[in-house]
Amino acid sequence: MRVRTLEIDGQMMTGAPGESIFNVAWNNGIHIPRMCHLGGLTDVGACRLCLVEVEGQSRLLPSCMTPVREGMVVRTNTPALQKHRKLIVELLLAERNHVCAVCVANGACELQDLATSLGVDHVRVRYRHPQCEVDLSHPRFGLDHNRCILCSRCVRVCDEVEGAHNWDIGHRGTNARVISDFGTAWGDSESCTSCGKCVQVCPTGALFSKGASVGEMRKDRSFLKYIVTAREKHQWIR
Amino acid sequence: MDTVKTRLATVWMGGCSGCHMSFLDLDETLLELAAKVELCYSPIADAKEFPEVDVTLVEGCLANREHLAEIRHIRARTKILIAFGDCAITGNITAIRNSVPLGVVLSTAYGDPRFGQTQGVLPVLLDEAMPLHEAVKVDYYLPGCPPSAEKILDLVGSLLAGEPVNGSKRFG
């Protein structure tokens, strides 16, 4: 297997054929922001936060879905990219009701952390304040659409890792919602195995364990690596 | 010592006063602060008119017409305006009402969709509570619900010392 040598932010790096720019960068300590990407799940390129500049390409490319090529020159953190990412996060914060002060994920939220790291100190676009539902029909978990950013990690983990495909995305545009089965209450779902993987991969407080109060919901994603390693290497190791 | 003290004001708008409580949590540090600043206007000070000041901490969002008029008045008389706490920055708890029409909010709380809006008793509520920066220019954002005493001291201290202000360590 021939490795690919490329330059990311001025550093020479190597990656395996087919490996994404995102992975190679992260493995070398360059942490490109992301929301929809989660190691172990198929990438969809939806959040647009991991877009990077590739020399010779007129368009920005999603680093999570762009395989490295020999001699590639990539820039992951130019002022233009920073500006785009900041506005994307502001759009997310304004889209639904992300009231950190009363959120179960306050202090352990990827959206919150991302806002901080990108220097978002206030949101310049207007808050939309939509009326979103909260589904508490499941005996163990809750789904608060107010906090959902539609990253679809829950959809993918349920389909690809648990194999249940309880979740999907319904409706369109800003009215899109994560739906259970064919849009029934989560508690009535026939496909949900109550495994809780969706809760653990959710980057915000949209999916949570019942009983968690403000700031108490902590997510554990180590299971993903465990399962993916088991699948790929046939070794059940932590 | 006759050094000129920094003129400080704190204002309480559409918030729960928790940010002011956190300010008081500075405890004995307040004494050190008092040596450097003159508290010209505050819910915890007795002043009727908003004077010309150097720094103003504004807690809470803009929820009614009085707030809107007041913040413009304050902005005109303040050199540095700080959005103090999440309500001032994002609307936060106060703005949760925005997803429900105002009339519904009032009738749920008071049984009358126009309660207080016509009698001249209460300030007329805005259709939507909004963060400060939607009405006036804000110089610094001090996040938290409430911001911790240390964070407050951090920001105010830097401003007093004329040092560069550190970027926010968190959002919300």
Add this chain to the structure above:
Amino acid sequence: MNIEELIETEQQERERQAGLRNRILCCSVAGCTAAAGSAAIRGSIEAAIQEQGLPGEVEVCGTGCLGLCGHAPCVRSANLNETYHDVTAADAPYLVRGDRSRFEGRTVRDTDAFYAGQCRVVLENAGRVDPERVLDYIAAGGYKGLLKVISEMTPFEVVEEIKKSGLRGRGGAGYPTGLKWELVARQESPVKYVICNADEGDPGAFMDRSVLEGDPHRVLEGMAIAAFAVGATQGYIYVRGESPLAVERVRTAIRQAEREGLLGNRVLDHNFQFRIDVRIGAGAYVCGEETALIASIEGQRGTPRPRPPYPPEKGLWGAPTLINNVETFANIAPIIRKGSAWYASMGTAASRGTKVYALAGRIAKPGLVEVPMGTPLRTILFDIAGGVPAGYAFKAAQTGGPAAGCIPAQHLDVPMEYESLQAIGSMIGSGGLIVVDNSVCMVDLARFFMEFCMDESCGKCIPCRAGTVQMHDTLDRIIKGRGSEADLDLLAELAGLMRATSLCGLGMAAPNPVMSTLRHFKDEYLAHIHEHRCLAGSCTPREEVALV
């Protein structure tokens, strides 16, 4: 049907038609049938033929769009070379008799500017061929292109011929068709697909629907030639469910073509296999985007995925896939029949051939026209389509629907081709052309298109999903007199984000109407902001409530 039989059939049907005293062709596409009842008129004409004892001498049939959709229904008298508009059932006996005086003021001759100013390639069979009769299409030279490639050409030569013609994709992006074909042809794969994108969804656009309803065999032939060139054996036509007549016509045409051996296991009795199936979309605008369209055919939620890989490499079910628009496929057969040099002689250096436009809005003759690429907008709107009705002034033309921009009066002489329009901040798009008069507020127009994009955003990527909403709300604020100049900066920043980072063309192009109206009509925005006034007088901005 083999090659000899095709030629024989063509001859026979031509002779039969030549032996008729007259053929009366009633426009039978949706605009004339649904809206204006041309089917009933056809019935009356049929009755009149019986009454006047002329069966076998005069024939009535349907045909493709005659172009004067604003004056439907239209009927054409083939032997008189005349088209009549606003026809009623009472006109039937006169049509059959050939009484021209009855139609004074309602007659458009082939020599009149409306037709003489046009150059019909895609629409060449409108007024000549009944879309429901394959024999009609064959008599008009149909399937001769397919015959030619199968019997005389190699796939490589076909691709070269299309490349030489200079044809570019008519769906909006204008990618060179020959290059796309070459990309697919080069792929080593046992399975390849050809897809016809008939998910036309721009407001005011009906070119593709008219072609499918009026001349479906032309599209099938184009697809079959493409399949031969790239090595595909299966094709799909993705039509939106809102065009039931197009679906019906296409299905009928496929059945006929299969029965005649023009599609199927042995096309024209040669060792070439190609089948076409219809897939019906539920009307999501974004499904016109090729990767979303593919997802929809696969039975997935119709959302786009990042490209690369592009469909020629990895398309439907992972196989190399050629996707072209209806109008692109409709150009193929004539290019093969008449040669690439003939096609390339029309249009401009960078944009060859012709383009069909759907005219709508404040224009004397709304409808369907086809002109060479590079024809000035003024010629299309004023010379051919009769200009703006009295009492109104031309303000702008919106090209290409919600993805493109507006062309103001000072640019009326712009040649309508890909690059020239781009230079003034617009684009040809798929060919919708909406004429706006001075009573229309451009901010309101921008908001209308943004609302369209907001509703049609699939919701997958954030810049489009949330950006369209924020742009729409900002425009709304400005229109209501609550905007500020800072809002204009916000619009520009959101536009920049959406253009640079959106996942697909919908989000990338959604800011175009806003930015182009801002560019050409900034005064209208500023009047709303500063004076709470609408210069067009169409919206009534409310002054900000006096606050204390």
